[in-house]
Amino acid sequence: MPITLIDIARETGTSVSTVSRVLSGGPAAQRISAATRGRVLATASKLGYRPNLLARSLRTRKSNTVALLLSDVGNPFFGQIASLIEQSLHRQGYSLLVCNSGEDPKRELEYLELLPRKGIDGLIIVVTAANQKSLTEHLGADLPIVMLDREVPGLRASVASDQEQAAGALCDALQRVGVKRAVLASGPAGIVTHQRRAVVIRDRLHVVAELEGSAMSETGRHAFVRFLNTKFDAIVCTNNNIAHGFIDSIEQIDRPPIVACFDDMMMSHLLPIPIVSSVQDIARLAEGCVSLLMPMLLGHSNGDVQPIVIPTRLVTNLAFKSLKHL
Amino acid sequence: MPITLIDIARETGTSVSTVSRVLSGGPAAQRISAATRGRVLATASKLGYRPNLLARSLRTRKSNTVALLLSDVGNPFFGQIASLIEQSLHRQGYSLLVCNSGEDPKRELEYLELLPRKGIDGLIIVVTAANQKSLTEHLGADLPIVMLDREVPGLRASVASDQEQAAGALCDALQRVGVKRAVLASGPAGIVTHQRRAVVIRDRLHVVAELEGSAMSETGRHAFVRFLNTKFDAIVCTNNNIAHGFIDSIEQIDRPPIVACFDDMMMSHLLPIPIVSSVQDIARLAEGCVSLLMPMLLGHSNGDVQPIVIPTRLVTNLAFKSLKHL
């Protein structure tokens, strides 16, 4: 049986409230005589007392737990963000509950129902299908919530990369090396991130063919097959999974197209394929989430939160650099 | 104010116990007249009742939450495992608390102290420094726990790849192409996974130089510099981070060494560097954890748990395949 306040109150000959006050460590602890405080602390550690945080949370309505609801922690992009968020939160005394929606609206809703019951203090979410109504509806009205990677109209607490700048930089680079005909392999148009990237690409480049699929590598592989008989000098993929799928399909590399994508491609620098990508600043994305969330958790939220937009950085590999003109 | 059992009891003119029995959905629910049961369920959904899981957990001593304590979810290997574990647990009605230790014994201990207080039902852990004593000491005595990737003497509930087989297969492949001189870049000897891999390598190959560092890519970069003036035909890295670091350091590729490593290297197949790796079966590792943990959580643990050992699969890229002999 675990030690409770009762045990240690009995042992020290004081009451549960006194013990609670001492052990809570709050300001109330100072209003206790040094003598009894000492005895309490001593026997507390002697008995190896561990506060039951569930009970505390029930009472204080604060669990010191935050949930992160995203499509897939297995995706390195999100995994790294999750890691940084977890570390940052841990420093502030919070734990992180990780939930995969798999881009499935059903699962997302399931979690939106479940999480508030679990007593989480806040939520960081990469929305799939939810709009403002369904979000604030399924969650408790005033649960602090931060949108990551994808904005939702009406909710100002959001952190995302500057997709227009990112896609624009890609177009700049492609035009600089003289790309004339591009193809586009994009993720679901229903996902704003993919949508916004695609819009810029279509606007700025001469897109001779395009394919929309899931946000996974299979779409890249499909694109490879679909575009086999198409003449193009560059393919733009709206995320790195898709680009991976495309590159993995390449067998012969006599005259490979330029691959343009978003996010980091590990090991790409020696690849005999010209690659250019707009990589997102993962550290700042994670940091942004926490810096937006913490004030809300502590109630210091001075009303006007501003969306955080983070610039991306253009990265090219050796093969791309050695490119002069097509 | 959230709806509670009291509200819905008042509304239906019944008592809290009755409402609880109905809404708990257990066998006790059947012992309630269909009439009142109907009314309760109706007004419950009418009022939008959401059970407070904290209160329930406090009472039942079951939180339906499991913790995963590992070095870093940002590492794709662990991130993917975490993802699969989360999905599997979610199907069984459990949530996952993800905790990064960063291979830091201090942080690991911190979590080992914190997690039981949070009321988790079980723990899956990639141990850093903990031995059996410190584990069972800091956790509640009977908290179900599964070791992932690294065994701890005395604890039989473990899931890991067959490191000897994995390293052996690597050596086989290297010897088959006539590797004579190898160098070894290994992670901390204190981590059993690295240690066991290194032991096999040293035993089976002619290792002309070696370097031990962290399990991160910096060690690979250090290795590149350190071995610049060493003659060798292959470098073995005890994990993929290290291999990444090494490969990223390569600028000219006139006569690159073979790189042997563990786990998947994305995009490696077109890389102009011969790569051979023993890739772990992530799906089976994750599945193994859950299949070991679930019975413990449900109390069906029939005493004799057996460690789960999972074979790896040898993967080579094009450059390696086109290798005849050195």
Next chain:
DNA sequence: TTGTATGCGTTATCAG
């Protein structure tokens, strides 16, 4: 400075 009493929302025991 400290103790008493009450409540957080549920489940479980025990009557009836």
Next chain:
DNA sequence: CTGATAACGCATACAA
């Protein structure tokens, strides 16, 4: 079949 009532472990308003 159902209703009081007592926990679960902790925090806090109110007394003293």
